[in-house]
Amino acid sequence: DSGVTQTPKHLITATGQRVTLRCSPRSGDLSVYWYQQSLDQGLQFLIQYYNGEERAKGNILERFSAQQFPDLHSELNLSSLELGDSALYFCASSVGNWVYTFGSGTRLTVV
Amino acid sequence: DQQVKQNSPSLSVQEGRISILNCDYTNSMFDYFLWYKKYPAEGPTFLISISSIKDKNEDGRFTVFLNKSAKHLSLHIVPSQPGDSAVYFCAASAVASGAGSYQLTFGKGTKLSVIP
Numbered sequence: 001d002s003g004v005t006q007t008p009k010h011l012i013t014a015t016g017q018r019v020t021l022r023c024s025p026r027s028g029d030l031s032v033y034w035y036q037q038s039l040d041q042g043l044q045f046l047i048q049y050y051n052g053e054e055r056a057k058g059n060i061l062e063r064f065s066a067q068q069f070p071d072l073h074s075e076l077n078l079s080s081l082e083l084g085d086s087a088l089y090f091c092a093s094s095v096g097n098w099v100y101t102f103g104s105g106t107r108l109t110v111v
Numbered sequence: 112d113q114q115v116k117q118n119s120p121s122l123s124v125q126e127g128r129i130s131i132l133n134c135d136y137t138n139s140m141f142d143y144f145l146w147y148k149k150y151p152a153e154g155p156t157f158l159i160s161i162s163s164i165k166d167k168n169e170d171g172r173f174t175v176f177l178n179k180s181a182k183h184l185s186l187h188i189v190p191s192q193p194g195d196s197a198v199y200f201c202a203a204s205a206v207a208s209g210a211g212s213y214q215l216t217f218g219k220g221t222k223l224s225v226i227p
Contacts, residue, residue, distance in 0.1 A: 002153075042115070090154055098145055102156070
């Protein structure tokens, strides 16, 4: 157990639907990062939150949004899902440096 | 455009020998580099890092070398063990990317298989 909890582990949904992925960071970590790993791709940075505020944004689609709550857990919302959104979504947390602790990921399959 | 490239998707090495994983980058603003290791069904875990002010960093069996002029870094594992079999991701960051950002740009990974 890395200390970062992601739920659900697997998700199968239809095109056009909306899903929410949840992440609880490691205790004491204020930064939460979301990354997407598509087939044969590296981890693509989506967005970072630090202590409830958006800190950096990557190539995140407008159909995707995220937030970090006062208890520091974070949610990634994916809407109007397309087949190409099928991927592994990783959440990571850090105390405030480049050493991330990753969760085990949520595998999203859009059918 | 891939700013961090790991051109070898896979690598097989005999147990006890040296494993060398390579990584190239194109963004000259990158000044901090890390390697992460990933086992199946798990998230990546931090392995070793190096700042651009150094050309080598060592941690036990793992050594990372950085050649800034060539924009190239490599991870050496000596001796390789079967438990090292995993996917290794190279990652880079620009300190100046923004205060408190610490976002990483990852390569696609190299799958290392250490054969007993």
